Each structure stands twice: as C-alpha cells, then as structure tokens.
Amino acid sequence: MNQTKGWEWELKPHKKWFQLELSEIKNYSGLLQSFIRRELIAGYQQTVMGVFWLVLQPLFTTLFYVLVFSRIVKVSTDGTPPLLFYMSGSIIWSFFSDCLSSCMYCFIHNAHIFNKVYFPRIIAPLSMVSTHAVRFFIQFLFFVLIYLYYFICGTVHPSLYLLFLPFTLILVAALALGIGLILSIFMAKYRDIEQIMNFVLRFLMFVTPVVYPASIIPKTYQMWFWLNPLTPLIETFRSAFFSTPIFNTSYIFISIITVVAILFIALVVFKRNEIKVMDTL
C-alpha cells in the first residue's frame, strides 16, 4: 500500500503530529504581504481622520485611564508620569488583545475564503498579527514622542532593558498568536469560546499590570501574579523606559519558556486541525 513515492503531495484523513510545514509559509510570503496591505488600506478607507485614529484611540484611552485611575482612584504609578505610564500599558495591552481576538476569529471571519481556496491557513492569523504589529509600531512612535518630551524635561530616564525591547514585543505577539491559534481551532466548533473569552480577556487585563504597577501587589500574591507570562513582559517594557526595578528577573525566563511552549503546542494543534475544522465551521 505504500504508494506515496513519486507524488509531490498527498492528502489523508489524518495528519501526522508535528508536521508543521513551516517552509510553506515562505512560499506564501507574498500572499502574507498582500493580506497585511489589504487590512491596512481597507481599515481606514472612507474615514476623515484616516490613520490618525491609530494614535487617537490609545490617546483617548490613556487620558481616560489617567482621569479614572490616577485622579479619582489615585493608584500609584511608581513615580512615573501617569500619561506615559498608562499609555505604555494601554498600547501593549491593546496590541496583545487585538492580536489574540483576531487570531481567535481566524476561521470564522475567513470562512468564505477558506471554503473556496487552499493556502496554509496560518497565513491568515500571521497577517493579522503583523497588521497589528504595524499599528502598534505607529502607536509606539507616538509614545516615544511624548516620552522624549518628558526625557528632555528630565522626569524619566531609560535603562539597559531597552536592548530587550524588540524581544519583549515579539514575545507579546507570540503569546497572543499561540493562544489565538489554539482558540481558533476550538472556536470553529464551539462558539462558547467567544462568550468565555469576553470575560477572560477582561479578567486578564486586571491581573496584568496594565493600569497599575506590579509593585502594589501584596507579597502573598506576588508569585502567582508574576507567573502570568504577560506581567514580566509589560514590566520589562516599563523598566526599559522608566528604569523601575523588576521584582525578580527569573520570572522573565519563566515567561519566555511559557510563551515558547504555548506557541509550539499551538502550531502543532493548528496544523493538525486546520483543514479538519472546515467540516464543523
């Protein structure tokens, strides 16, 4: 029955575990670029403000946080200017949650395309993450602009963690992609995930130091708090710009291992099921 020889491709009811075919992504890199382009162009057509929405959104969110958490609730920001503090938290968080939710809906939103053409399905979530990365980058530049003002005034100064910055952001994206890929597979069949995630994402935002610094967490909860892989990533980002001390650097390594493990599992699960889920979509 071994007739596989002499054929370029073979399709069978079940895929082997760990058959990631990552090299396929390279063949479709052109499509990936076009998808990113499409998202970026189409997203702001027929809007008066256009790309300015990209910076206005985090700006409004930040101002809102400043008003609520800094002025009304009076949460500490570890001596960092509240505007910078909340902005850093909000742009990273929205990067993470946007990536996660768009990956999660990958099969549902692309059902019409997936039902008609084949290409490695991973291209769709990858394009979403890349699109959000571009958006994040623009927001980040805006953040740097405001940061420079405070820097010149002498209120803040950066630390050596700045060198890890790109790495930190890649990890945030990888974590969102990993969780998103796993959820997308389940979501194709069980729409309950959507309802659960509505709640989980909100919960996650409040157990991650987005609107408060990690230092205000009571000692007894510190360990659990830092095991959240996002916590060390956001804290590293802040430490890079504001030189705030990091509780314990070993948590950064735990975070890296967690992210890599989640991403690997996600790729295996996704690749094995990417075609199979079409029957239940």
Added chain:
Amino acid sequence: MSEKVIQAENISKYYQLGVIGSGTLKKDMQKWWSESVLHRNQPNTEQDANSKHHIWALRDINFEINKGESIGFVGKNGSGKSTLLKIISRIILPTTGAIRGNGRVASLLEVGTGFHPELSGRENIILNGQILGMKKSEVIQKFDEIVDFSGVERFIDTPVKRYSSGMYVRLAFAVAAHLNTDILIVDEVLAVGDAEFQKKCLGKMKEVSKEDGKTILFVSHNLQAVRNLCNRAIYLENGQLIGNGKPDAIISDYLTKEKVEALEQEYENSNSAPGNQFIRIKSVRLIPQYVNELNIIDIRTPMLFQFECWNLDNQIKNDRLSVSIELYSLTGECIFKVMSPVIDVQQGIISGSVHIPGNFLNNGYYYISISFLDKKGTSIFDFPASVAVDIADYRENASSFDNWIGAIRPQFEVNLDFIKYNLESA
C-alpha cells in the same frame, strides 16, 4: 504511458447532519480518546452511517488523471461533485482514502474569492491572483492581459464595490483565467456572466488545456461545455462513481438516467416559475403518441410539444408576440427551428403547440428550447432545454445495429431499379 498527475484512492467523505451543539463535547472527547490515544480507527462509523444523523457524501471513489487531460464531472445536485473537488483542492479532508498529486493546484470554486470591496480593481487583481496561488511577479507580468480580458480598463482604479455585478464577475474571471498552475479546478463558475463572456471563458479554458498542457477538472451542468471542453467525463451519483469514460458515452448515460423528469415541466406559481417580468413558463410538455405496445419513444413515434405561459406584462397592451421553437441534438446542433405567426396578446395565458412527426428524427437525445420574441423579433425570454427526449432506434428486419448516421432520419422512399444486361452477349 502518459504521466499521472492525480490519483484518488478509496476517497470517502462522511458528514454529520443536524445541529452541532450540546452534547458534542462529550462525544468529541470519546472520539478523540479512542482515535488519537488508543489508535482505534474509525470508531462506529459503520454503525453511525446507518443512522439518520450521518451521510456519506462520497463513497470509495477511485480514479486517476493524466497530465493534460480535461475531466468533466457530471451528476445531479447533491451527487458529491463539489465535495470531491473540495477534497482535491485541499479545502476539506476525506474521511477515508488518500489523494495524491503532482504539481500546483489552483481551485476556482467561486470567482472573486477574497475580493475586498474597498480595494481598487488593480489591487484586487493582485490580491486575488495571490490567493489563487500565483506569485505576485506572475500576476504583474500578466496584469495587462488580465485587464484586457476583463474589459474594465476604465475602472481599474475604482474600488470594486462601485462595480456593476457584471464587471465584478468579468474582472474576477479574468484573473482566474490567467492562472498559471499545473492543475486547474473549476466548479460551475460559468453559470455567471452573459453568453458572450461565457463563450470567451470556455475558449480561454480550452486554450489553456490544449496549448499549455494544463490539466483541468471541470464541474458543470452545462453538458454542452463538458462535451466541448473535456476528453473524459466522470459521472457521480449519490456519492458513488458510476461512470468514467468518453464524454459522449457518459453524458448520454447521465441523460438516460435523468430522462424521467425531462418530458414535462409544470409550474403553479407565476412568481417562482422560470421567466422574467414579461413571460413566465406555466408548463412545457412533450406528449408522445406511442406506436408500439411497450410505450417506448422510438424514431417512428410522433410527438406533440405543448407549452403554456403567463404573459405578465400589461403595460404594452395589444402588443404583438411570436414564438420560436428550436430542437437541438445533444451536441448542441440545431436540427430545426420553427416560428409561430405573430399574434396580438394582452395580459393572460399564451399557449401553443407544435407537432413533430414520426419517422423524421434520428435516434439520440434531443432537447427543445423556446424563445419569445417581441414585434421587432428581439428575444424577450429564452427557455433553453425545456424538455429533453431520448429517441430509441427502431429497425425492421435489421441486419446490423451500427449507428445510423445523419442529423435526421426521414423515411423518404428510395427507388431502386434493375435491368438485366448481359455483358458477354454484346
């Protein structure tokens, strides 16, 4: 022997019917446990298949396709044609079996997949081409050809949401027609667009398969197209492959099985009947006047073709209308065309009939189409293939049963004389 490009081995596809919802989680866990952990294959599928909640969309399909072939898939709706094409296109997985192939596959299960309404025609051509599996450089290289084929040059920088549906389809098909892949899968996309554009598309496909040696897999209800384009046809019925061979043989086999429904069509509701705002078909009927005891339509059988239709238009009172009735052979050649006189009509029911004598048509498959023409002779509504009929051969004291050639088979009297003449006595 020519090179094989696709091999399907025992392909089956199994679908769960009904709502996927509560209770599926538990079942899925059990299934996952036995399949992936205990490595038991296909638990209960045989037993499940008998239940009303499951259906085999395809069952043990085997075939091979050689390089450069054009294969037409025929079969009724729901016979599994599209499921099979989806499996070959890697969109869904088979439940059992394996499919192997050589070369890049592009599937055209729909035109304009991934078209984004906000993007311009130019950007959509590139995006769509890439979704269909072309490289960006390939699309750019063929860009002018594509735009030319589509005939929408003027609007190429306008977002496609402002396109008319015809322009949209033209542009989408133009991209598809210029796909440069080894295997092209086309599913019923020609059902869109006007007749001339369809012809252009078919021509393009023929060109691609003949000149570039591409392999084409083609699903269509347009048997004419299958016959013209394909060198082989595969006939599916209820998910099973029941015919694989020359298109002529397969198509007449297909029509033989479908013929029961083809002798008449009747519609009760003038809103849903075939037609348009002017004319709706009420009924079409071919009534054979059997001459034999077996009630088989053979070449001797006279037939009466009757039709009734609603004339819905009350705007053009006392308008004049005529009807043209054409009889086509299976190969699409018009055997004859007859015209009714022009009559005055108002809103109401128009009926008519034409008598086709026996001993006139040759054996084979025929279909009749009706066109309604206004006073200027322009067509208001065409109803192609209204009825179809299989005329059996009949020969008295036949000595051979080879195919009787000729478009028609009239029984003109042929005279034959003989004069005895002795050559040697001269």
